[in-house]
Every structure is written in C-alpha cells, then in structure tokens.
Amino acid sequence: MSSLNLDDFTDLIERPDGGVRRDAEARRERQVVPPGSLGRLDELGEWLAAAQGSSPVRPVERPRVVLFAGDHGIAELGVSARPAGSASELVREVIEGGRPVSVLARRLGVPVRVVDMALDCDPETFPEDVVRHRVRRGSGRIDIEDALTPEEAEAAFRAGVAVADEEADSGTDLVVLGDISVGGTTAAGALVAALCGTDASVVTGRGGEAIDDLAWMRKCAAVRDALRRARPVLGEQLQLLATVGGADLAAMTGFLLQCAVRKLPVVLDGVVAAACALVGQRVAFRAPDWWLAAHKSGEPGQAKALDRMALEPLLDQGVKVGEGAGALLALPLVQAAAALAAELPERPEKSEEAGEPEEAEEADASAQAQVSGKPRDPEKSAEPEKSETE
Numbered sequence: 001m002s003s004l005n006l007d008d009f010t011d012l013i014e015r016p017d018g019g020v021r022r023d024a025e026a027r028r029e030r031q032v033v034p035p036g037s038l039g040r041l042d043e044l045g046e047w048l049a050a051a052q053g054s055s056p057v058r059p060v061e062r063p064r065v066v067l068f069a070g071d072h073g074i075a076e077l078g079v080s081a082r083p084a085g086s087a088s089e090l091v092r093e094v095i096e097g098g099r100p101v102s103v104l105a106r107r108l109g110v111p112v113r114v115v116d117m118a119l120d121c122d123p124e125t126f127p128e129d130v131v132r133h134r135v136r137r138g139s140g141r142i143d144i145e146d147a148l149t150p151e152e153a154e155a156a157f158r159a160g161v162a163v164a165d166e167e168a169d170s171g172t173d174l175v176v177l178g179d180i181s182v183g184g185t186t187a188a189g190a191l192v193a194a195l196c197g198t199d200a201s202v203v204t205g206r207g208g209e210a211i212d213d214l215a216w217m218r219k220c221a222a223v224r225d226a227l228r229r230a231r232p233v234l235g236e237q238l239q240l241l242a243t244v245g246g247a248d249l250a251a252m253t254g255f256l257l258q259c260a261v262r263k264l265p266v267v268l269d270g271v272v273a274a275a276c277a278l279v280g281q282r283v284a285f286r287a288p289d290w291w292l293a294a295h296k297s298g299e300p301g302q303a304k305a306l307d308r309m310a311l312e313p314l315l316d317q318g319v320k321v322g323e324g325a326g327a328l329l330a331l332p333l334v335q336a337a338a339a340l341a342a343e344l345p346e347r348p349e350k351s352e353e354a355g356e357p358e359e360a361e362e363a364d365a366s367a368q369a370q371v372s373g374k375p376r377d378p379e380k381s382a383e384p385e386k387s388e389t390e
Contacts, residue, residue: 004154006238007283010284012261013286016047017050020052020055024049024055024056024057024341027055027341028046031346041336044333045057045337045340045341047265051263053263059338060174061173063172063331064112064176065176065328066177066255067180067323068249069090069114069115069181070118070139070246071084071085071087071120071138071183072118072142073141073145073147075183077218077222080186080207081207081210085120085121088126090180091116091130091180092126094180095126101323104329116131117135117248117250118137133162135155136148136152139247142187142190142243143222146242147242148245148246148250150242153242156241156248157253160254160255160256163251164256165258168259168264172264174264175264178270178325181248185205185301186223188271188275188301190244191245192275192278192301194227196278196304199224204220208320229243230243237279237282252272252273256277256291260280260286260290260291264290267291267327268311274306274309275301277305278305288310292311294315294326295313295314295316296315296316297319315329
C-alpha cells in the first residue's frame with residue numbers, strides 16, 4: 001500500500017499572497033510611468049511580488065534551469081525525428097555546452113541542472129549528481145503497455161518532490177523547467193488529450209525537430225491508442241502518469257507541485273512541462289498560480305493545456321527545440337519586470353502638489369499689500385473695504 005496521498009497537496013498549496021499583490025498594484029499606480037504603459041511587465045512584477053511575498057519585489061538573483069531527462073518506448077514506432085533511446089546524446093550535448101539551452105544559460109549566467117529519470121543508457125555514462133534519481137532504463141511503450149509500474153511512478157514522483165526541495169533549500173528563487181526526451185511529446189499529447197477530453201489529432205504536433213506527414217500519422221495513432229488506455233484511470237493522477245506518462249513526466253509533476261508547496265515560482269517551457277502542469281492542476285487547483293507560461297512552442301497540445309489552466313504565454317518566437325531554451329528566453333523579461341516594479345520612482349504626493357498654488361497665492365497677496373502700504377488681513381482679504389461715509 002502506497003503512503004503517497006496526492007490529496008495532501010490541495011491542503012499544502014496556498015495561493016500567492018493576495019495582500020502583497022494589492023500592495024504591489026497600489027505601488028505601481030503611484031509610479032511615474034502610468035499603469036498599463038508597460039504592458040504585461042506590470043502584471044509580471046505583481047505576480048512575482050505575490051509569489052515572493054514582498055513588495056517592492058526582490059530581484060531574481062538565483063534562477064536555475066532544471067531539465068528532467070528520459071527515453072520513451074513509444075519512440076520505437078518512429079514518432080520522433082530522433083531514433084529511439086537517443087536522449088542520452090542530447091543530455092551529453094547539454095552538459096558539454098553544445099545545445100541552445102547551454103548557450104543561452106551561459107550567456108545569462110544561469111546554471112543548468114539535468115536530472116536523469118529514465119535514460120536508455122548505462123548509469124555510469126553520466127556523473128552521480130545527474131543519475132542518482134533514476135527510476136528505470138527507458139519508459140514503457142504507452143500504446144500497448146504501461147509506461148511505469150505503480151511503484152516506479154511513485155518513486156519518480158517522489159524524486160521530483162525531492163529535487164524541488166533541494167532547489168528551494170539551496171536558495172534558488174526561480175526555476176526554468178524543461179525536459180530532454182525522445183518520445184516525450186507523444187506521452188504529453190496522450191496526457192493532454194485524456195485530461196481535456198479531445199481527440200488525438202487535436203493535440204498531436206510535430207515535435208521539436210519537425211517530423212514528416214507519415215511520422216505525424218504514426219504519432220497520432222500512438223496517441224489515440226494510448227488515450228484508450230488512459231481513459232479508465234483518469235480519476236487517479238499517479239496511475240495516469242504510470243499508464244501513459246513516463247518517469248520524467250511523473251517527476252516533473254511532483255516537482256511542480258512541491259515547488260508550489262515551497263512557494264518557488266516556475267517558468268514552464270514546452271508541451272511536456274505544460275502536460276505535467278495540467279496533471280498537477282488536477283491534483284491541486286491552486287498550484288498553477290505559481291507557474292508562468294514562457295512561450296508558445298507551436299505544439300497544439302501545449303496550447304490546449306495552457307488554455308485549460310488559463311496561462312497566457314509571454315513570448316511567441318516559434319522556438320520548438322525544447323530543453324528549456326524557449327523558457328530561458330523569457331527569464332530576462334521576468335527580471336526586467338522585477339527591476340521596473342522595484343526601482344521606478346513614485347510620483348510626488350498629491351497633497352504637496354495641491355499646496356503649491358495656495359502658497360503662491362498668499363505670496364502674491366503679501367506683495368500687493370506691501371505696495372499699497374496696508375497690512376494684509378487674511379480673514380478679510382476677500383471682502384471689499386468700506387468707506388468712512390458708509
């Protein structure tokens with residue numbers, strides 16, 4: 001019997017501080033630039049202030065890219081542009097600095113952490129800090145079998161929770177979340193289709209390295225078959241992840257929920273992160289308040305999931321590569337919003353402005369009194385003088 005009760009997250013997760021958000025909004029209204037003139041940067045600054053529980057908002061100084069990695073058995077059907085079991089090559093390129101996320105992270109000064117959950121390679125291939133949370137070697141082929149056993153799904157979920165705690169305890173103040181997988185977008189499509197009640201073709205895209213029409217048709221068929229297996233377990237989110245998810249997706253879901261518990265804001269990358277977030281929303285409805293959609297990846301499954309969670313992406317640059325690259329592009333925007341919210345000066349108080357004309361009027365009246373040789377009586381200055389004959 002499992003001791004993991006996902007319902008606990010509903011009680012543990014609170015919304016970002018509404019009082020602080022109102023303070024941030026009031027502060028924004030007093031700043032020299034009119035509210036609304038900075039567009040979504042206003043909203044971003046207020047969201048971050050509420051997540052931090054601090055107004056003015058603190059700068060984002062210790063962001064971190066966290067990438068969960070895994071291979072998926074469904075890739076054997078030719079649903080990906082990359083061969084099945086080749087996610088380890090991508091991980092190696094990320095670690096060696098040769099992937100887009102590596103270049104962007106290096107330029108922005110952001111550390112990248114890779115967490116192997118189910119790579120199809122020997123554990124000795126990578127350092128201990130990469131492989132120590134691994135659950136299994138590759139996830140199952142979800143069109144005909146479960147991705148994970150119930151025990152593996154729980155272990156992966158708990159690993160994600162542990163990684164979130166490690167990041168929160170180390171002082172990370174914002175997480176950029178992505179995945180490194182082969183076949184992961186197919187599993188994500190199955191999750192989104194199941195949770196949104198849509199057909200496979202509605203949520204199936206062409207992946208990070210665009211597949212041709214025949215591969216897309218194979219991918220649609222794989223999602224359709226996985227969807228049939230997912231529907232009977234829709235009420236049990238951990239079982240759903242075991243049936244049509246994978247070790248990396250289960251870990252990402254646990255990671256997202258625990259980040260919400262620890263009040264650690266997360267920037268979501270592509271369709272895999274969005275699918276895991278959608279599962280997380282089913283577990284705890286307040287959790288999406290701690291997440292930010294970075295960009296539109298072009299994957300229909302991502303668009304469907306974000307729409308269901310009412311999360312609007314910040315950017316639309318057509319970045320499909322995954323691995324957190326698109327999400328990392330949004331980081332400077334978040335940092336800019338924090339800087340503007342904290343550092344823009346406030347307008348002078350209205351009471352001071354209102355007092356200036358009155359003081360000027362009194363000065364003019366005193367000057368006129370000196371010219372006429374008569375002292376000025378402030379109480380009678382508004383009345384006409386009476387003549388002696390009256």
